[in-house]
Amino acid sequence: MSERNPIPLIFTAIGSVIGTVAVLSYYGYLHVAKPQDALLLADYTMLKTVPGEDYRVSLKPAPQVAECIDGVLVLFDTEQKGLTGVLVDSRKRAIRCMGQKVPTAEGATSKP
Known part of the structure; x- marks a missing residue:
């Protein structure tokens, strides 16, 4: 059984979350209240x-x-x-x- 390197998966997950938040914010679906x-x-x-x-x-x-x-x-x-x-x-x-x-x-x- 070969072991996988978890680092690319972690970076992919973090990048997906940041990308999703950026797109939702750009289209106005996400508003941070001040x-x-x-x-x-x-x-x-x-x-x-x-x-x-x-x-x-x-x-x-x-x-x-x-x-x-x-x-x-x-x-x-x-x-x-x-x-x-x-x-x-x-x-x-x-x-x-x-x-x-x-x-x-x-x-x-x-x-x-």
């Missing part, structure tokens, strides 16, 4: 509105814009193009929009 790409939920606060009480907010708008898509509140960042996220609570449940049709598990839509 810390500046993330928006922390701690940066947002809900102001409770009570009838008869005044509250103050800044006249300057935030750099994020919210849109209701398929009944879910989606945030878009206007400063960092391509940064998009779904607003969720502490249990990772999506925040729903009122007045929009919400998809159900069966595929039918209903009013919330």
Whole structure:
């Protein structure tokens, strides 16, 4: 029984992994997230509105814009193009929009 040299097999495996990662990255299937790409939920606060009480907010708008898509509140960042996220609570449940049709598990839509 002849023994094979494992070095060419190791180099082939490492080269295959590096080549696969390079091709996936080139075609946009692989994205490495950077810390500046993330928006922390701690940066947002809900102001409770009570009838008869005044509250103050800044006249300057935030750099994020919210849109209701398929009944879910989606945030878009206007400063960092391509940064998009779904607003969720502490249990990772999506925040729903009122007045929009919400998809159900069966595929039918209903009013919330």
